[in-house]
Amino acid sequence: MTSVFLYVPNIIGYIRLALIFSSCFFYSTNAVVFISLYLAQSILDGLDGALARKLKQTSAFGAWFDVVIDNLGRGMLWCRLFKWGYFIAAMEWLVFVCTHSLGAQWKTTKVQAPWIVSKVMEKNFKTPLGTFTILGLFVLPLWLYAHYTGVLGKTLRVPISVQYAGIAFLSTGRAFAFAVESHFVYSHILYLTRDEDK
Incomplete structure (x- = not known):
């Protein structure tokens, strides 16, 4: 049986995390690259849930992990946008x-x-x-x-x-x-x- 950590939706989650962290390097230097990386992880966010249902790979960890990634991405952006973010x-x-x-x-x-x-x-x-x-x-x-x-x-x-x-x-x-x-x-x-x- 495949470990929950290796479920396809969770692997997509790891890729999303990598895209979010990579985008940080371009926040102040290249807005187009930052937006491209950030949008890519957002698109993957829409894909992982659909794949989880299709592949019958839904899990409590996956549901938790998805929200953690969402909050990390948005939180990073809000904190960099405004002092009160x-x-x-x-x-x-x-x-x-x-x-x-x-x-x-x-x-x-x-x-x-x-x-x-x-x-x-x-x-x-x-x-x-x-x-x-x-x-x-x-x-x-x-x-x-x-x-x-x-x-x-x-x-x-x-x-x-x-x-x-x-x-x-x-x-x-x-x-x-x-x-x-x-x-x-x-x-x-x-x-x-x-x-x-x-």
């Missing part, structure tokens, strides 16, 4: 701890959630609102990087109005993600203090 990175890691304490099925847990959180998470984020939220979560930091480095304007010749519209659109999606994140942190705090209030 570590607040966003810290929030994402805090949510990771809170949600994974619920087990592998945290996305479908029946925790009482506010209406907006339920709508965002409906059908495992596979609704227009869920997709919008995921776009804000994953694409906003890369869009901001491409905006600030001039890749959007100088290289891709995206009009400045479209750049700012993209920032507004993706920031709104990220705000929905923050609502979901806040709910899970709050729910976890309530879970941890449930016996204290009795």
Whole structure:
């Protein structure tokens, strides 16, 4: 039997990690190369889950590892973009701890959630609102990087109005993600203090 560490989706995860770490060397020197490497690992992120299901190689480790890689990549980008970026990175890691304490099925847990959180998470984020939220979560930091480095304007010749519209659109999606994140942190705090209030 193949070790879980050698499952194809997890091997893709190792490649994603290598791409993220490689991209760091180009963050300040070559924005196009940085974006290319970062996008490559993002594309692989979409592939590993599909392969895990197709090859019947899903695992608790794989689900955990995938989120770890996501958080490392986005956290690195947020921290390099802004001095306060570590607040966003810290929030994402805090949510990771809170949600994974619920087990592998945290996305479908029946925790009482506010209406907006339920709508965002409906059908495992596979609704227009869920997709919008995921776009804000994953694409906003890369869009901001491409905006600030001039890749959007100088290289891709995206009009400045479209750049700012993209920032507004993706920031709104990220705000929905923050609502979901806040709910899970709050729910976890309530879970941890449930016996204290009795």
